[in-house]
Amino acid sequence: MAPKVLVSDKLSETAVQIFRDRGIDVTFDPTIGKDKEKLLSVIDQYDGLAIRSATKVTEKIIAQAARLKVVGRAGIGVDNVDIPAASKKGIIVMNTPFGNSITTAEHAIAMMFAVARQIPEASASTHDGKWEKSRFMGVELTGKTLGVIGAGNIGSIVISRALGLRMKVLAYDPFLSEERAKEIGVTKVELEELLPRADFITLHVPFTEKTANILSAENLAKTKKGVRIINCARGGLVDEAALAELLKSGHIAGAAFDVFAQEPATDNPLFHLPNVVVTPHLGAATTEAQENVALQVAEQMSDYLLTGAVSNALNMPSVTAEEAAVMGPWVKLAEHLGAFVGQLTNEPIKSIDVVYNGVVTAMNLKALDCAAIAGVMKATNPDVNMVSAPVIAKERGIELSQTTQDKTGVFDGYIRLVVKTDERERSIAGTVFSDGKPRFIQIKGINIDAEIGEHMLYTTNEDMPGIIGTLGQTMGANSVNIANFTLGRSGPKGEAIALLYLDAPPPAKALDDLMATGMFQQVKPLQFDAA
Numbered sequence: 437m438a439p440k441v442l443v444s445d446k447l448s449e450t451a452v453q454i455f456r457d458r459g460i461d462v463t464f465d466p467t468i469g470k471d472k473e474k475l476l477s478v479i480d481q482y483d484g485l486a487i488r489s490a491t492k493v494t495e496k497i498i499a500q501a502a503r504l505k506v507v508g509r510a511g512i513g514v515d516n517v518d519i520p521a522a523s524k525k526g527i528i529v530m531n532t533p534f535g536n537s538i539t540t541a542e543h544a545i546a547m548m549f550a551v552a553r554q555i556p557e558a559s560a561s562t563h564d565g566k567w568e569k570s571r572f573m574g575v576e577l578t579g580k581t582l583g584v585i586g587a588g589n590i591g592s593i594v595i596s597r598a599l600g601l602r603m604k605v606l607a608y609d610p611f612l613s614e615e616r617a618k619e620i621g622v623t624k625v626e627l628e629e630l631l632p633r634a635d636f637i638t639l640h641v642p643f644t645e646k647t648a649n650i651l652s653a654e655n656l657a658k659t660k661k662g663v664r665i666i667n668c669a670r671g672g673l674v675d676e677a678a679l680a681e682l683l684k685s686g687h688i689a690g691a692a693f694d695v696f697a698q699e700p701a702t703d704n705p706l707f708h709l710p711n712v713v714v715t716p717h718l719g720a721a722t723t724e725a726q727e728n729v730a731l732q733v734a735e736q737m738s739d740y741l742l743t744g745a746v747s748n749a750l751n752m753p754s755v756t757a758e759e760a761a762v763m764g765p766w767v768k769l770a771e772h773l774g775a776f777v778g779q780l781t782n783e784p785i786k787s788i789d790v791v792y793n794g795v796v797t798a799m800n801l802k803a804l805d806c807a808a809i810a811g812v813m814k815a816t817n818p819d820v821n822m823v824s825a826p827v828i829a830k831e832r833g834i835e836l837s838q839t840t841q842d843k844t845g846v847f848d849g850y851i852r853l854v855v856k857t858d859e860r861e862r863s864i865a866g867t868v869f870s871d872g873k874p875r876f877i878q879i880k881g882i883n884i885d886a887e888i889g890e891h892m893l894y895t896t897n898e899d900m901p902g903i904i905g906t907l908g909q910t911m912g913a914n915s916v917n918i919a920n921f922t923l924g925r926s927g928p929k930g931e932a933i934a935l936l937y938l939d940a941p942p943p944a945k946a947l948d949d950l951m952a953t954g955m956f957q958q959v960k961p962l963q964f965d966a967a
Contacts, residue, residue: 439741440481440503444469445488447510451730458738460484476500484508484737487516495521506530506740508733511720513670514750515643523751524828526821530736530749534589535729536720541593543719544638544668547692550713551664552577552636554690557711575635575689578602583634584622585650586641586669587612592620594638606630609641631658636666643670653678656688664690668719671697680705683712694719746803752823753802763799766851767807769866769874772888772964773853774811776864776876779962780894781815783857787835788812791865794849797840805838808853850877882933884924888964889937895950896958899925899932906953907934914946 440461443452447464455462463482468475469491479485480502487493488510498504498521507517509531522529550556553574561568582598584591587609595605599621607622608630617624627650630637637659641647651665651674659665665688667674676697682688683706690711696704699717706712720726732748739745744764745757755763770790790808792801803822810825820828829836843849852865865878876886880896897903904923911918917939925932942961950959 439483439505441484441486441737441741442468442478442482443486444475444491445486445510446490447486447488447730447734448727450727451486451510451734454731454734455486455738458742460738460741466490472497479504484741486510486733486737489513489516491516493517493522498522498525498527501525501527506737508532508737510726510729510733511536519751520827522823524824526824528740528746528749528752528823530733530740530747532729532732532736533748535732536722536725537590537593539722539725540668540719541590541597543694543715544590544594544640544666545597547666547668547694547713547715548577548582548636548638548664551666551690551692551711554711556713577636580604580635581606581633583608583630583637585609585627585630585637585639586647587617587620587622588640590669591638591640594640595620595622603636606634627655628658631655632660634660634663636664638666639669639673641669641673643672648672649675651675651679656682659688661687662689664688664692666692668692668694671695671699671701677705680709683709751827753800753806755800755803759800759803763803765868765872765874766796766799766804769868770804770807770851770853771811772874772876773851773864773866774808775814775964776811776879776894776962777853777855777862778812778815780862780960781812781855781857783859785812785829785832785834785855785857787837787856788829789837789839789854789856791839791841791852791854792849793841793845793852794843794847796849796851797842801838801840804851805836808851809836812853812855847877852878876935879924879933880931882924882926882931884922884933884935886922886935887920887937889919890964891938891941892962892964893934893936893938893942894958894960894962895934895936895956897932897934897956899927899929900955903932903934903955906955907936907950910949910953911936911938911942911946914943914949916940916942916946 438459438461441455443464446466452462452464479497479500483503484506486508493507495518504527506528512531512533514531517529519529554572558572581604584595584607587607598605605622606625608625608627612624653675656678692713694715695717736747743757744760746752746755788809790805806822806826809829810820810822813820813825813828847867850865850867854863866874866876868874874888918936920937922935947959950956
C-alpha cells in the first residue's frame with residue numbers, strides 16, 4: 437500500500453505533484469493546519485505530514501498520530517513542532533535549512549544597506565513631496581567592520597557578500613574553527629572583542645537557551661558608539677527595550693529588524709523610532725525560496741517513506757539513499773545484535789557500547805548506533821525505533837558510547853555490541869557476508885558462524901557429550917521441529933553454546949524439560965524480525 441501524506445499548509449502545487457509522481461497518496465488541504473480539531477481527527481490516517489508554520493504539531497497531535505513516521509517542515513524554523521514528543525514516538529522531524537539561506541542572507545544585506553543609507557525614511561519623505569537631501573546623511577559600507585554573530589550556513593553567505601563589499605569581517609561562533617575562519621576570510625573573535633570593534637552587527641544564530649538575549653542590555657552597552665544592529669535570524673536574540681533606549685540616546689545609530697520577540701509584532705519598542713527599519717519576517721519571503729523549500733521537503737519526505745533515506749532530520753542522523761542501500765544489511769545486523777542482548781538481559785542496563793571494526797568504520801556510524809540501541813530497547817518496549825530508542829535510553833540513564841578500530845581478525849569488518857549491567861557484561865559480534873545476510877560470529881567470546889532466523893533457541897552449558905542428543909530428543913518430544921543448529925565452545929570441557937533454528941516459538945514445557953536435565957545453565961527462546 438502506498439504511503440499517505442497530508443499537506444496541511446500552503447505548499448506549491450509543484451511540490452504536491454512531486455508526492456504524486458513518486459507514488460505517494462497525498463491529501464492537499466491547507467485549511468487543516470489552522471483547524472486543530474480537524475487535524476486531530478484525521479492525523480491517524482497518515483504516514484507523513486508536510487507543514488509550514490501554520491500547523492502546530494503538538495504533543496496531543498503526536499499522541500493521536502498512530503501511523504505517522506515523518507513530519508516535514510518547509511522552512512528552517514520548527515518552533516511549531518514538539519520535537520521531544522515526536523522523538524519519543526519515533527517520528528522523524530525534518531526541515532529544509534538550506535532552501536531559504538540565500539534569500540535570508542540577501543535580506544540581511546539589504547537591511548544593512550537600508551539602515552546605512554536611511555532608505556525607507558528617505559523614500560517616505562520623497563513620496564510626501566519633500567526634498568530633504570541634507571537630512572538623510574548616510575554611511576558607506578566599504579571599509580567598515582561587520583561583526584557576524586553565527587557563521588553557519590546563512591552567516592557564511594552574509595560574510596561572502598560583505599567581503600565582496602570590501603568590508604572587514606569579525607565572526608563570533610563557538611563552533612567556527614580557525615581553519616574554517618581562514619577559509620571563508622574572516623577573523624574569529626570572542627563576543628567580548630566583537631562588540632566594541634564592529635560598525636555593524638548582524639545575527640545569524642538559532643534561538644536556544646545559550647543564544648537567548650545574546651545582545652542583552654549589558655552587551656549592547658559594550659558596543660561601539662554609532663553601531664548599527666541587524667537581526668534577520670530569530671526574535672528573542674536582542675533585548676529590544678534596551679536597544680530602543682540606546683537608539684534614543686544616540687549610542688546606537690540604527691537598527692534593522694525582520695524578526696521580533698513577539699510575533700505577529702503589532703506593537704514593539706523599536707516601532708516609530710528614527711533610523712529603525714522593520715519588516716514583517718520577510719527573510720524567506722521570495723518566490724524562489726518558498727518554491728525551493730516546498731520542493732525540498734516533498735523530495736525529502738518521499739525519499740524517507742520510499743527508500744529510508746534521511747535528510748535534514750533534527751532528531752535522527754541523516755542517511756542518503758546510497759547509504760541506505762549499502763548499509764541496509766549492516767543496519768539489520770546492528771538491530772539483531774541489540775535484539776539478542778536485549779532479550780537476554782532482565783536487569784537494568786548501565787551502558788551500551790557499540791564497537792566498529794574494519795570497513796564498517798567508514799559507514800554512517802550514528803545511524804548504526806541508533807539501530808543497535810533500538811534492538812536492545814525493543815525487548816522491553818516493542819514500539820521503539822531508531823529515532824526514539826536513544827532518547828528513551830538516555831532518559832533511563834543508560835550511558836551510550838561508540839568505539840572504532842582498524843581491521844583485526846579474518847573479517848573485513850564487523851560490529852560488536854557490549855552491554856553492561858550491575859551484575860554482568862554481555863557481548864556479541866556479527867558481520868555481513870558477501871551474500872548480504874547478517875551473521876553472528878561471536879557470542880561471549882566464543883567464535884561461531886550463525887545465520888539469524890526468526891525463531892531461535894539459545895542455550896549455554898559446560899562442554900560435554902550428549903548435548904546435541906538431549907536438545908534433539910527434548911524438542912522432538914515436545915513436537916518442536918529443529919530446522920538447523922550451530923554450536924560453539926571455548927575449548928574442551930569449557931563453556932559451550934548452541935543456537936537452534938526453529939519453525940515456531942518453543943512451548944514453555946520444552947524449555948522446562950531442558951532445564952530439568954541439569955545439563956544447561958541457560959535456555960532462552962529468541963525472536964528476530966525476519967524482514
